[in-house]
Amino acid sequence: MIRERIHLVPLATLTLVWVMLWGNLSWANVLGGMALGSLVLLAFPLPRLVTGVRVRPWPLVVLVAQFTVHLVRASVQVAWQAVTRGRSTSGVLVSVQLRCANEFLQTLTAEMVALVPGTVVIDLDTSERTLLVHALDVHDAGGAEDVRRTILAQETRVLNALAEDPSCGQEVRA
Structure with a gap:
């Protein structure tokens, strides 16, 4: 019963x-x-969090690197x-x-899109x-399609890095 309520990370x-x-690292402070x-944790037990996430290290590195590239490129474009x-x-x-359909991964994709300057997630x-x-500075349907492809590529990187099933039970889009 107690082991189910007290988890290592929250503790x-x-x-x-x-x-x-307390501002002081001592045995008394740590034990207290x-x-x-x-x-x-016993008085206010946390519910079991099931996110459907499986971290894959190399795709996670690719996700962070690509996100950083998009972030820097978009920042320069918006600043210009x-x-x-x-x-x-x-x-x-x-x-x-x-x-x-995983809400956590959808939200993560939306947040990463929203953090890139020039894009605002409306809904x-x-x-x-x-x-x-x-999306800022889009003048035609071709530009809108580029934005759509960029967002779908971002979602694919998120799924490859974090989803239990990167295909989400569907055929992977090109």
């Missing part, structure tokens, strides 16, 4: 917070933090648009049908697996 986190609050953390005069910018709403409908994004 270690609560202990670390306790030691940081563990005792208090155990009491908190901000400092140049006379050029008007336009945007478009792009609706993207995501492949995976994520998890039941319909639809992501609605406003």
Whole structure:
């Protein structure tokens, strides 16, 4: 019963917070933090979190590297648009049908898209697996399709790095 309620990671986190609050790393603070953390976890048990995530190290490295490249490239483009005069910018709403039904992975994909400058996530409908994004500096349907492909490629990298089944039970899109 107690082993089901007290998990190592939350206990270690609560202990670390306790030691940081005291500002002194000592055996008394660590043991006191563990005792208090155990009491908190017994009084307020955490539900079992099932995320459907399986971390794959190399695809995770690829995900972080590609995300960093997109982040830097988009930051430079948006900064350039901000400092140049006379050029008007336009945007478009792009609706993207995501492949995976896992809400955690959908949210992670949406957050990574939202963090890239020039894109704003307007809505994520998890039941319909639809992501609605406003993209900056898109002038035609071809540009909107490029945004859609970029988002789907981002989702594919997220699924390859973190999904239990990267294909989500479907054929992989090209």
